[in-house]
Amino acid sequence: MKKFLNDPANFVDEMLEGIYRAHSQVTYVNDDKRCLVVAKPKAGKVGIATGGGSGHLPLFLGYVGDNMLDGCAVGGVFQSPSADQMHEVTKYIDQGAGVLYIYGNYTGDIINFDMAAELADIDGITVKQVIGNDDIASSVVGEEHKRRGVAGIFFVYKAAGAAAANGLSLDEVTRLADKARANVRTIGVALSSCVVPEIGHATFSVGEDEMEIGMGIHGEPGIGRTKLAPADDVVDQMMARVFAELPAGEGDEFAVLVNGLGGTPKEELYILFRRVSQLFEAKGSKVKYVWIGEFATAMEMAGASISVLKLDAELDPLIAAAVNTPFFAHYKA
Amino acid sequence: MKKFLNDPANFVDEMLEGIYRAHSQVTYVNDDKRCLVVAKPKAGKVGIATGGGSGHLPLFLGYVGDNMLDGCAVGGVFQSPSADQMHEVTKYIDQGAGVLYIYGNYTGDIINFDMAAELADIDGITVKQVIGNDDIASSVVGEEHKRRGVAGIFFVYKAAGAAAANGLSLDEVTRLADKARANVRTIGVALSSCVVPEIGHATFSVGEDEMEIGMGIHGEPGIGRTKLAPADDVVDQMMARVFAELPAGEGDEFAVLVNGLGGTPKEELYILFRRVSQLFEAKGSKVKYVWIGEFATAMEMAGASISVLKLDAELDPLIAAAVNTPFFAHYKA
Numbered sequence: 001m002k003k004f005l006n007d008p009a010n011f012v013d014e015m016l017e018g019i020y021r022a023h024s025q026v027t028y029v030n031d032d033k034r035c036l037v038v039a040k041p042k043a044g045k046v047g048i049a050t051g052g053g054s055g056h057l058p059l060f061l062g063y064v065g066d067n068m069l070d071g072c073a074v075g076g077v078f079q080s081p082s083a084d085q086m087h088e089v090t091k092y093i094d095q096g097a098g099v100l101y102i103y104g105n106y107t108g109d110i111i112n113f114d115m116a117a118e119l120a121d122i123d124g125i126t127v128k129q130v131i132g133n134d135d136i137a138s139s140v141v142g143e144e145h146k147r148r149g150v151a152g153i154f155f156v157y158k159a160a161g162a163a164a165a166n167g168l169s170l171d172e173v174t175r176l177a178d179k180a181r182a183n184v185r186t187i188g189v190a191l192s193s194c195v196v197p198e199i200g201h202a203t204f205s206v207g208e209d210e211m212e213i214g215m216g217i218h219g220e221p222g223i224g225r226t227k228l229a230p231a232d233d234v235v236d237q238m239m240a241r242v243f244a245e246l247p248a249g250e251g252d253e254f255a256v257l258v259n260g261l262g263g264t265p266k267e268e269l270y271i272l273f274r275r276v277s278q279l280f281e282a283k284g285s286k287v288k289y290v291w292i293g294e295f296a297t298a299m300e301m302a303g304a305s306i307s308v309l310k311l312d313a314e315l316d317p318l319i320a321a322a323v324n325t326p327f328f329a330h331y332k333a
Numbered sequence: 334m335k336k337f338l339n340d341p342a343n344f345v346d347e348m349l350e351g352i353y354r355a356h357s358q359v360t361y362v363n364d365d366k367r368c369l370v371v372a373k374p375k376a377g378k379v380g381i382a383t384g385g386g387s388g389h390l391p392l393f394l395g396y397v398g399d400n401m402l403d404g405c406a407v408g409g410v411f412q413s414p415s416a417d418q419m420h421e422v423t424k425y426i427d428q429g430a431g432v433l434y435i436y437g438n439y440t441g442d443i444i445n446f447d448m449a450a451e452l453a454d455i456d457g458i459t460v461k462q463v464i465g466n467d468d469i470a471s472s473v474v475g476e477e478h479k480r481r482g483v484a485g486i487f488f489v490y491k492a493a494g495a496a497a498a499n500g501l502s503l504d505e506v507t508r509l510a511d512k513a514r515a516n517v518r519t520i521g522v523a524l525s526s527c528v529v530p531e532i533g534h535a536t537f538s539v540g541e542d543e544m545e546i547g548m549g550i551h552g553e554p555g556i557g558r559t560k561l562a563p564a565d566d567v568v569d570q571m572m573a574r575v576f577a578e579l580p581a582g583e584g585d586e587f588a589v590l591v592n593g594l595g596g597t598p599k600e601e602l603y604i605l606f607r608r609v610s611q612l613f614e615a616k617g618s619k620v621k622y623v624w625i626g627e628f629a630t631a632m633e634m635a636g637a638s639i640s641v642l643k644l645d646a647e648l649d650p651l652i653a654a655a656v657n658t659p660f661f662a663h664y665k666a
Contacts, residue, residue, distance in 0.1 A: 002524040002541070002635050004564040004601040011600065014564075018603030021610040022623045057599040191335040208335070231337040231347075263596050265632040266390040266660075267344065268337040270351030277354040290355045293660075294627075299598040302335050302633070327599075327626075329662045 008197040012054045012076055019061070023326035026064055030088040034081060036061050037071040037092050046164040046173045047071065047093035048100050050157070051086055052109055053078040055196070056217060058327035059153070059296040060103070065325025068161035069102075073116075077196050078218050080108030086116035090125060098126035098170035102156055102177055104149025105133040128174040132156055134186040134307060136241055137214025137223050148216055151259040151296035152184035152307040155319065162321035180315055185246050187238045188305035190215035191228070192263060194298045213237060217261065217298040231268070235275035235306070242308050243283075250284035255309040255319050258292045263302035266293060272304055289319055295328075341530040345387045345409055356659035358398055363421040367407040367414060369394050370425050374403055379497040379506045380426035381433050383490070384419055385442055386411040388529070389550060391660035392486070392629040393436070398658025401494035402435075406449075410529050411551050413441030419449035423458060431459035431503035435489055435510055437482025438466040461507040465489055467519040467640060469574055470547025470556050481549055484592040484629035485517035485640040488652065495654035513648055518579050520571045521638035523548035524561070525596060527631045546570060550594065550631040564601070568608035568639070575641050576616075583617035588642040588652050591625045596635035599626060605637055622652055628661075 006014060016033040019026065027039045041047070050060045051073030061072040071089035073081035090099050099120065103109050110131065117127040132149030139146035160177035168176070190212050193202035203219045206212055211234065214222025229237070248254065258273045260266065269292050280287050288311060296305070311319065322331050339347060349366040353359065360372045374380070383393045384406030394405040404422035406414035423432050432453065436442050443464065450460040465482030472479035493510035501509070523545045526535035536552045539545055544567065547555025562570070581587065591606045593599065602625050613620050621644060629638070644652065655664050 002539075002561065004524075004567060004597065004605055004637065006563045006565055006604070011604070014607055015600045015603045018605070018607035018610070018625075021620075022603070022606055022625055055598075055600065057603075191337075206335075228335065230339045232339055234337060262598055263633055264337065265388075265595055265630065266627070267348045267388065267632065270348045270355070270390075271339070271344070272337055272351070273355055274347055274351035277351070287354075292351075292355055294599070297598065299600065300596055300635070304337065324664050329664060331657050331662060 003195065003197060005197055011197040012074065016074065025326055029092045032085060032088065034074040035085050035088045036064060036074055037089055038064055041070055041093055041095055044095050044097055045167070046097045046100060046170045047095060048102060048160055048164055049086065049089050049093060050102050051075065051081045051113070052103055053080060055299050056297055062327030063157050063325050067165045067321055067323045068157050068325050077198065080106070080112050083112040083115035083119065086113055087119040090116055090120045090127065091123060094125045098128065100160060100170060100174055100177060101127060101129045102153065102160060103131060104153060105131050105147060126170060128170055130156060130174060130177040130181055132181060134184045135216065136185050136187055136245060138216065138220070141245065148220065150186045150188060150217055151257055151305045152186040154257055154295050155184045155255060155307065155309040156180045158323065159315055159318040161323070162318035176314065176318065180309065183315065184307055184309045185242050186305050186307040187213065187241055188215060188261070188303060189213045189234060189238060190261065190301060190303035192302040193219060194262065194301040217296065231271050232275045235272055238306055239276060239279050242306065246308055246310055248280060248283045248285040252285040253288045253311040254280065254285060255289040255311060256287050257295060257307040259296055259305045259307065260294045261301040261303040261305065262294065262297040263300045264304055269293065269304055276306060336528065336530060338530055344530040345407065349407065358659055362425045365418060365421065368418050368421045369397060369407055370404040370422055371397055374426055374428055377428050377430055378500070379430045379433060379503045380404065380428060381435060381493055381497055382419065382422050382426060383435050384408065384414045384446070385436055386413060388632050389630050395660030396490050396658050400498045400654055400656045401490050401658050410531065413439065413445050416445040416448035416452065419446055420452040423449060423453045423460065424456060427458045431461065433493060433503060433507055433510060434460060434462045435486065435493060436464060437486060438464050438480060459503060461503055463489060463507060463510040463514055465514055467517045468549065469518050469520050469578060471549065471553070474578065481553065483519045483521060483550055484590055484638045485519040487590055487628050488517050488588060488640065488642040489513045491656065492648055492651040494656065495651040509647065509651060513642065516648065517640055517642045518575050519638050519640040520546065520574055521548060521594070521636060522546045522567060522571060523594065523634060523636035525635040526552060527595065527634040550629065564604050565608045568605055571639055572609060572612050575639065579641055579643055581613060581616045581618040585618040586621045586644040587613065587618060588622040588644060589620050590628060590640040592629055592638045592640065593627045594634040594636040594638065595627065595630040596633045597637055602626065602637060609639060
């Protein structure tokens with residue numbers, strides 16, 4: 001195992017200590033480093049919380065900051081945080097306008113966030129939920145509710161964060177977050193496994209000349225193993241599935257996220273984007289906003305995912321809005 | 334070889350095509366994608382150019398943008414760009430105030446930048462040079478001129494970029510860039526090799542339980558192979574060498590860059606930074622600015638480097654200045 005580690009049992013908490021030492025923009029509540037919140041909540045604003053397992057940085061906690069999220073409950077590697085942790089985050093970030101939970105479609109997270117919402121309700125805090133389910137490889141059309149949430153949640157965070165920063169109500173922030181959720185699709189491809197620190201060896205193996213389209217960010221099975229194809233062919237296969245669900249016509253506008261899973265160099269992500277861009281161009285569509293880099297990882301897993309958001313007049317300015325978090329900053333486009 | 338590639342011979346040019354399709358902030362001149370420049374040079378400003386081999390994104394081209402660099406000559410993987418490419422970039426970015434070259438201390442780059450400076454001189458363009466040599470593992474004290482340039486060049490770019498944006502003269506921008514250069518030290522540790530696309534296999538091997546402190550970003554030999562130690566011990570070994578050259582006393586202020594070489598997850602970089610921060614704290618020194626992530630990589634090499642810049646009243650505001658490039662954005666601290 002080639003990792004910078006002390007005791008693997010302390011992996012998450014030492015990582016969090018590093019984060020608090022590095023970034024004064026965030027802090028924690030209830031004397032629990034796993035209850036991460038913005039240091040200065042904005043009075044009167046709808047609060048937005050997320051949460052999930054560790055091992056996916058910048059997901060989930062990296063998006064807590066100006067114009068995005070207000071808090072994050074942090075679980076162990078690939079494990080849900082507890083309902084109590086979510087509840088503590090909720091109490092802190094509520095500014096009287098209610099709280100929206102945005103997280104991925106995983107059973108453990110759903111159970112705990114549901115329980116946290118009930119606890120918040122007892123406190124008199126109104127909570128709404130939007131559950132990311134953008135991974136088109138994880139279930140068929142018509143069964144979208146079974147799909148996993150992956151990197152596309154970035155766009156849901158961005159839309160909701162900007163809407164809340166604009167002073168909209170909880171109902172409106174929820175509606176816009178849900179619209180972003182409904183308009184985003186992601187497909188991934190894995191080339192190698194990651195190593196969970198407490199386990200110490202690869203979670204699965206992919207043959208030296210193989211790839212797996214649709215593999216989940218914890219190693220969940222994808223659509224199938226095939227020989228590793230040239231980059232353009234890989235993108236063509238992936239984007240054919242995206243376009244089948246999210247038609248791109250003349251004049252349509254999109255935001256695209258080409259996300260490295262951890263072990264893939266940025267150079268290769270740009271080679272993938274080159275082809276993605278050509279495909280949109282061929283359809284007469286415009287990629288109006290693009291982010292390329294590591295936004296939702298599986299530690300050192302080699303591979304990439306492509307997330308596509310169809311823009312409209314409401315979503316466009318929310319996606320363009322300036323953002324400043326410890327892991328992600330950009331100026332207004 | 335687990336890479337997203339088409340023809341390996343097109344690796345650099347397809348990557349560049351992806352970059353131009355993604356980022357309208359940059360473009361190229363002389364009909365050569367490897368002559369990358371800002372789309373809108375700022376009139377009257379000192380121009381800043383860099384250059385070097387590909388395979389290190391975001392280095393070098395990723396720092397071309399607002400408040401940093403104006404142009405970059407892009408070489409093949411781990412190869413110097415040509416003097417002609419540097420010259421073309423120089424001609425474009427010169428706005429009458431002269432041009433500063435900032436690049437790393439590698440023979441090929443020096444030869445070509447020297448030749449480009451001579452060509453620019455014939456054009457009547459004044460060129461100055463600052464050559465990064467921050468890698469303390471690559472030569473002993475007293476022979477700093479033999480040291481390689483690595484991730485610490487980030488701070489030189491940042492100081493020079495802000496100075497130029499402030500309207501300072503070429504002499505002043507050069508002086509401040511050189512001051513940053515003289516005040517920064519870097520030490521790296523490699524856990525695994527990278528794979529050069531046109532070669533297709535690992536450049537070198539590091540045993541399953543080994544690490545190499547001081548290895549260069551092209552696989553140049555470091556101080557020696559040892560058993561992979563716990564993360565805190567690794568940092569202690571690295572920082573002992575940094576502190577020997579850059580003493581940290583009560584009240585001293587520093588900027589720190591913890592840089593992933595490519596294959597190491599961000600989680601681990603934060604575990605490393607946790608220890609770095611503890612060491613400065615124990616000395617009564619302050620880490621005033623910190624960046625953690627991938628800033629100078631060797632494609633998929635696993636490993637990390639730590640760069641430390643000693644701040645003073647002149648450097649501080651330059652390091653704090655807001656920056657907006659395709660690969661790096663941050664707001665004023």
